[in-house]
Amino acid sequence: MDPVEHKYFTVIDYVIFALLLVASMAIGLYYAFTGGRQSTTREFMYADRSMKCLPLSLSLMATFQSAVALIGTPAEVYSNGTQYWFIGCSYILGLLIPAHIFIPLFYRLHLTSVYQYLELRFCKAVRICGTVTFIFQMVIYMGVGIYTPALALNAVTGFPLWGAVLATGLVCTLYTALGGLKAVVWTDVFQTVVMFTGQLAVIIVGVHQAGGLSDAWVKVRDGGLISGIDLNPDPTVRHTFWTLGVGGVFLMLSLYGVNQAQVQRYLSSCTEKEAIMSCYMVFPCLQVALMLSCLMGLVMYACYGNNSLLEQQYITSKDQMVLYFVMDMLQNFPGLPGLFVACLFSASLSTISSAFNSLATVTMVDLIKPHYSMTEARATLLSKILALSYGIICLAMAYVVHLMNSSVLQAALSIFGMVGGPLLGLFCLGIFFPCANSIGAVIGLAAGLVMAFWVGIGGFLFRIPSSVQFLPLNSTNTIPAASENITAVPALIDAARPVGLNGLYSLSYMWYSALNSSTVVLIGLIISFVTGPTKGDDVASGTVYPVMRTARSLLDKLVKPSACCTAPSEHTIDDHKEVNGNVKEDAGTVEETETFLLSNPVSHVEHETSV
Numbered sequence: 344m345d346p347v348e349h350k351y352f353t354v355i356d357y358v359i360f361a362l363l364l365v366a367s368m369a370i371g372l373y374y375a376f377t378g379g380r381q382s383t384t385r386e387f388m389y390a391d392r393s394m395k396c397l398p399l400s401l402s403l404m405a406t407f408q409s410a411v412a413l414i415g416t417p418a419e420v421y422s423n424g425t426q427y428w429f430i431g432c433s434y435i436l437g438l439l440i441p442a443h444i445f446i447p448l449f450y451r452l453h454l455t456s457v458y459q460y461l462e463l464r465f466c467k468a469v470r471i472c473g474t475v476t477f478i479f480q481m482v483i484y485m486g487v488g489i490y491t492p493a494l495a496l497n498a499v500t501g502f503p504l505w506g507a508v509l510a511t512g513l514v515c516t517l518y519t520a521l522g523g524l525k526a527v528v529w530t531d532v533f534q535t536v537v538m539f540t541g542q543l544a545v546i547i548v549g550v551h552q553a554g555g556l557s558d559a560w561v562k563v564r565d566g567g568l569i570s571g572i573d574l575n576p577d578p579t580v581r582h583t584f585w586t587l588g589v590g591g592v593f594l595m596l597s598l599y600g601v602n603q604a605q606v607q608r609y610l611s612s613c614t615e616k617e618a619i620m621s622c623y624m625v626f627p628c629l630q631v632a633l634m635l636s637c638l639m640g641l642v643m644y645a646c647y648g649n650n651s652l653l654e655q656q657y658i659t660s661k662d663q664m665v666l667y668f669v670m671d672m673l674q675n676f677p678g679l680p681g682l683f684v685a686c687l688f689s690a691s692l693s694t695i696s697s698a699f700n701s702l703a704t705v706t707m708v709d710l711i712k713p714h715y716s717m718t719e720a721r722a723t724l725l726s727k728i729l730a731l732s733y734g735i736i737c738l739a740m741a742y743v744v745h746l747m748n749s750s751v752l753q754a755a756l757s758i759f760g761m762v763g764g765p766l767l768g769l770f771c772l773g774i775f776f777p778c779a780n781s782i783g784a785v786i787g788l789a790a791g792l793v794m795a796f797w798v799g800i801g802g803f804l805f806r807i808p809s810s811v812q813f814l815p816l817n818s819t820n821t822i823p824a825a826s827e828n829i830t831a832v833p834a835l836i837d838a839a840r841p842v843g844l845n846g847l848y849s850l851s852y853m854w855y856s857a858l859n860s861s862t863v864v865l866i867g868l869i870i871s872f873v874t875g876p877t878k879g880d881d882v883a884s885g886t887v888y889p890v891m892r893t894a895r896s897l898l899d900k901l902v903k904p905s906a907c908c909t910a911p912s913e914h915t916i917d918d919h920k921e922v923n924g925n926v927k928e929d930a931g932t933v934e935e936t937e938t939f940l941l942s943n944p945v946s947h948v949e950h951e952t953s954v
């Protein structure tokens with residue numbers, strides 16, 4: 344491998360990259376000038392509630408599968424083996440619970456934004472806190488999402504860093520602001536196809552370069568990259584079956600259960616059943632995405648072995664490895680580097696556009712509309728301006744991320760854990776604990792965020808040196824720690840075994856979602872009991888999941904299998920909807936729906952959220 348500083352694109356690479364941006368833009372503009380021409384918020388935010396499960400499932404997967412996963416996961420597998428692949432086990436419960444608990448509950452409440460649930464169940468203050476927390480989480484996440492591909496591209500190919508950030512940011516902002524949710528979903532579908540194609544191409548060429556499947560397999564197996572299941576219960580070990588398979592469930596619930604970007608897609612389905620189907624169909628898409636990313640890491644190892652590019656100073660951070668590998672492998676295949684870069688930016692565009700659209704929606708629905716009444720036209724225009732302004736904030740965030748130089752995958756997952764975790768806790772407090780009251784909810788959320796930042800920042804600052812952290816604590820994966828002399832290691836590990844506070848700071852980042860959501864529920868319940876728990880009949884009906892009743896009916900079905908299982912109801916969200924027997928006259932806009940629900944919280948029909 345010639346130690347050249349940069350690998351340069353050929354013209355055809357730039358053409359392919361430009362084609363991707365043009366195609367995304369075209370889809371966006373198509374939806375801006377067809378259908379209702381995005382003239383109502385119902386169309387702009389919810390695609391006229393007409394979406395089918397196939398495009399939705401691809402869009403749901405693409406929303407949280409950005410260049411971070413495409414760059415970070417292969418780097419993770421190359422450095423630490425395939426232990427991370429076990430995160431795939433968390434997708435089972437991580438999608439079943441949203442499909443059978445969160446979606447029916449949110450769908451039957453005819454919600455416009457998921458934070459409206461918090462006002463129905465608690466009070467306006469809780470809704471505002473939830474919305475602001477969500478905005479905070481997504482703005483930071485967007486910064487990571489837009490910056491990652493630009494940084495990797497610049498480092499390896501010399502592609503102008505801020506040129507890439509601006510190109511991505513502007514194209515994305517434009518088609519999102521003009522085409523609304525329909526444009527975002529259909530560009531997600533297109534971008535997912537590009538993403539999978541690009542990754543597959545690189546894997547096939549990489550296996551070929553490694554001497555074929557069998558040689559590649561022998562190299563990764565002998566390199567110790569194939570990690571067995573690691574059942575080490577120590578919560579400070581970064582990746583084990585427990586941190587990934589169990590801690591990952593909480594991470595998935597915070598993303599696919601209560602995150603506005605995903606809930607907005609569920610609510611844009613034509614029926615509840617379609618929404619549940621779309622959630623089920625995310626499972627195979629996520630497994631394919633995870634498999635491709637992990638295979639990419641293995642193929643990189645098969646080609647380079649453990650004389651990692653870092654030690655040879657070809658690259659400065661692990662996250663640049665994938666792009667260097669791609670440029671090195673594909674330089675003899677003109678067009679393929681451009682395809683992979685297009686794949687990288689597709690992953691980013693599909694995530695950032697979803698983030699923009701959901702941010703504009705919650706800002707309008709949760710922060711502006713409840714306080715200022717305005718015409719549909721004004722509201723839609725304001726939504727578009729908001730999507731634009733979030734685009735600019737995102738570019739600023741990209742710069743902030745530039746300063747924090749950590750592994751992008753861990754940075755993104757830590758953000759989800761530190762901010763998404765408390766939000767998950769807040770919704771679980773409301774949905775599963777009827778006795779929880781508003782004061783408990785607000786203080787619980789605050790406690791969860793304090794815990795999150797204390798452990799998250801503490802871990803970032805005081806964590807024991809990662810070289811020891813990464814070393815296998817008597818776990819099964821046997822990556823030869825070539826740099827450390829093996830004899831000294833056990834002593835080093837015992838000395839470094841974290842105790843007390845240090846234990847908290849050394850907690851694996853994959854436990855952040857579980858720790859922070861549990862903190863919110865625990866503190867929220869304690870405060871609720873201290874300040875007078877809510878009585879059962881004071882709770883707005885349809886806002887609580889009847890855990891006991893469901894458990895009993897499940898037991899009955901087990902005992903008497905004759906009782907056929909109830910299919911999910913054919914609920915649709917029709918704004919001219921049946922409420923308590925009388926059809927509301929003109930619920931064309933969502934505000935009247937919202938006002939009606941809020942002014943008659945207990946009157947709307949009791950919904951059984953059956954499993």
Ligand SMILES: O=C(O)CCCC[C@@H]1SC[C@@H]2NC(=O)N[C@@H]21
Binds near residue numbers: 410488598632756
């Ligand atoms: O790629 C990103 O933007 C964020 C990293 C992945 C987020 C989580 S990890 C579990 C789940 N599976 C995915 O592919 N994305 C989400």
Ligand code: NA
Binds near residue numbers: 404406407409694695
């Ligand atoms: Na994406």
